[in-house]
Amino acid sequence: MKPDKEKKMKLYRWGQSAYETEEDLRKEQEGLCDIDCSLELGTTPPESADIQGLIVTSKVSVDSQIMSSLPNLTFVLTTTSGYEHIDLEYARNHDIVVGRCPIARRDAVIDTSIAMALSLVRNLPSLHHEAQKGVWARAQLPNRNIKRISNLSIGLIGYGIIGRAAFRVWSDLGAKVRWHDPNVLGSFPLEELLSMSDVVSLHCAHTPSSHNIVCTETLNMMPVGSILINTARGKCVDMEAVTQATHLGGFGLDVFPCEPPELLSSYAAHPNSILLPHAAGYHNELGSSVANEVIDSITMWMENNNLPHVV
Template sequence: MARICITDGVPAEGIEALRTAGNEVITWDGQEPPTREQLLAHVKGADAVLTVLSDGVDEEFIAAAGPQLKVVANIAAGFNNIDLDACRAHGIVATVTPGTLFDAVADLAFGLMLSVTRRMGEGERLIRAGKPWRYRTTFMLGRSIETKSIGLIGAGQIGTAMAQRCKAFGMDVFYAQEHPMREPARSELDAKGLSVDELVAHCDVISLHCPLTPETHHIINAERLASMKQGSYLINTARGACVDEKALVAALQSGHLGGAGLDVYEHEPAIEPELLTMENVALLPHLGSANIETRTAMTALAAKNALEVLAGRAAPTPVPGL
């Protein structure tokens, strides 16, 4: 019987297989996520840990768990919270949950784009504040996305799903050649590749769907924000640190950008305070994959990864290259 720790609340259906297999499953039932001290105590003695993006899996974490730790199963498509070198050094398998959340995240990214271009959040805030209003032909005009161009930085499963939604709404699809779109989607969507610099200068909307790596940290910086089209929009459902948030604030304050839709933040959960006061910014609390069906599927895949490794078999979805 293995000891399997889960570091935060998850859908119960997602971990049913862990208990069915006869393991000792230690869940976190607190009203709030564990503090770092609580997390390290929680994983002590674990053979497998199901982690979330806010868990820093590093040497300290591995030492707290103990030498019997065999697998860290991240309930996420990304893995920037995991020290892969530390895992390699200790013979620990790290896994992720790709293929489970691309539709959910693309739905949210598309929703953010509609929200900020059509001023939905601003309109709802006006209504909820009880401010006077009446229908006029010039009242709270937004921007249409039809015939506009979407530029994807990251055209994997999530980026491609976003492109499919944009194409259905009559948008022209472009992608960064540094993060290319695969066939047959590229041909089916008539998607065209540009360099990142060309992409940000050409497209009406830039949407980020890339992983956070040293190369993509601040891939949207002050220079690239300045090169974006006047009145264009930025959507980020990838990782907050892919965007220089202070530079984004400056670009919005100057009026150069039309707006931004953000689900992730550079210093999450902290947010640049100026963003909170801007009517042309749609803000969400990292809800990209947050629907019941998707989070259940993610948890179930993480559980399967853990069970396979504990049984001495290869993980179905290990971190690429690990």
């Protein structure tokens, strides 16, 4: 159903993330007003039957009960890359389009994943750990597997918006890059990718096929001294298997199956590890970037009844 051009499209913004300021929300509200939309901001579930579009954060659950209470709902747009908080089956069965906003965080996620990978490849956390013990570890260097970017083989799991951008950046830096994504033509077989990679970096959604894609079996396919990076989804990695994979050279994790993880300090005890509090996508302009992407996404909806990044 196309928006009625004779009146403003009614939208409801449910929730505000910690990084979003009142100025960010005002910018979003004014930008949507400019394209003939009326945006109501709220912290409680939507109640008006007139709502046509729902904008949400990852902190709320958009389930069948919520969507069924909005008879005129045409789309749900999450301000995040992930969409696990939305009942996709119900939405698809009732012709409700679900979209997401991956661009606002894309470059920050790539920056973080590459920063972690290079730090671990260069053994920086481990060398710092030695310094904290008062050890001048220069004599250890010949026994450490420290490579330059031009000698690295990178394996990306996931070749969507973030994975493709990561491929370009790693390639520009001079690394050899391969990728695995069963949904994209040209994908490397997973076993082959893992066995050839110095660094394996996850950039995939969490789906039934990617659940615990990094497990004991797949970790054993990775070479001795290789590095694991996960800035994608926590449930794509079996954490117990990672902690028991003593052949790994290190791991950098931004996401975990349960957050915050109960065993955080235990995971951090690995000398060549980097653990972040789901921070990879953050930057100091994130709130403004999200507002811009929301406006751009709904502008596209108003023009051709679709969203740019449909789930």
